[in-house]
Amino acid sequence: VITYNSLIDGYCRRGDIRSACLLMNKIRGTDPSKYKPDLVTFNVLFNGFCKMKMRTEVFVYMGLMWKCFLPNVVTCSTWIDMFCKLGDLDMAFRVFNDMRKDGLLPNLVVFTCLIDGYCKAGNLEVAFKLYEDMRQASLSPNVVTYATLIDGLCKRGKVEKAGCLFSRMLEDGVEPNSVAYTSMIDGYFKKGNVDDAMNYLSKMRDQGINLDVAAYGVIIAGLCNNGRLRLSTEIIEDMVRSGLNPD
RNA sequence: UCAAAGGUU
Numbered sequence: 001v002i003t004y005n006s007l008i009d010g011y012c013r014r015g016d017i018r019s020a021c022l023l024m025n026k027i028r029g030t031d032p033s034k035y036k037p038d039l040v041t042f043n044v045l046f047n048g049f050c051k052m053k054m055r056t057e058v059f060v061y062m063g064l065m066w067k068c069f070l071p072n073v074v075t076c077s078t079w080i081d082m083f084c085k086l087g088d089l090d091m092a093f094r095v096f097n098d099m100r101k102d103g104l105l106p107n108l109v110v111f112t113c114l115i116d117g118y119c120k121a122g123n124l125e126v127a128f129k130l131y132e133d134m135r136q137a138s139l140s141p142n143v144v145t146y147a148t149l150i151d152g153l154c155k156r157g158k159v160e161k162a163g164c165l166f167s168r169m170l171e172d173g174v175e176p177n178s179v180a181y182t183s184m185i186d187g188y189f190k191k192g193n194v195d196d197a198m199n200y201l202s203k204m205r206d207q208g209i210n211l212d213v214a215a216y217g218v219i220i221a222g223l224c225n226n227g228r229l230r231l232s233t234e235i236i237e238d239m240v241r242s243g244l245n246p247d
Numbered sequence: 248u249c250a251a252a253g254g255u256u
Contacts, residue, residue: 044250047249112251113252144252145252151253219254
């Protein structure tokens with residue numbers, strides 16, 4: 001089953017949902033006590049559907065799953081993430097409430113999915129309320145949670161608040177990564193504040209965090225959009241020197 | 248063996 005699950009996961013990641021489903025149906029069809037899909041098989045398929053925004057297929061397989069398994073935390077976070085990304089926050093919240101009713105404890109990932117959903121919908125109030133809720137549930141926000149909130153603030157133009165949250169993250173003992181820095185840098189560039197963007201870039205480098213392709217993309221575009229073409233060509237040279245190719 | 252965050256509009 002583990003081998004099958006990995007195969008199905010591989011198909012899903014390639015975007016080949018068709019092959020994934022065919023394989024799933026095949027192991028469901030080999031009735032005997034030979035192979036049976038387990039909950040992970042369903043989770044993997046759900047994730048594939050979610051990435052492709054195949055909402056109706058999810059409902060079909062939900063029905064199949066219920067016949068043999070109860071959803072676990074991974075199942076629920078996959079559903080919640082999908083509904084959030086489809087913009088159906090009410091449904092996402094419903095899954096969140098239902099899982100608690102069924103005695104499942106939402107974990108860090110579940111909260112972070114919801115927080116991201118509300119951030120992207122522009123509802124920072126609820127996002128921060130969830131951030132408080134998770135702390136009250138004795139869950140410690142990690143760098144993904146913080147990066148999500150920081151990006152939400154930056155995208156709404158609240159770069160100063162994002163900077164405060166960035167500091168709070170450090171006080172909280174959470175190590176920033178390239179994603180958290182990239183959101184801050186992007187936020188400042190979009191405000192036309194090249195100096196503070198470059199400040200965060202220096203901090204990032206001081207901490208020995210390697211710039212990845214997304215980080216370079218933000219910096220290069222930011223410098224270009226702010227008329228600093230000379231500097232941006234230097235950054236491009238850096239990127240090439242570090243062995244990354246502009247994509 | 249499975250779930251969450253950043254750049255391209």
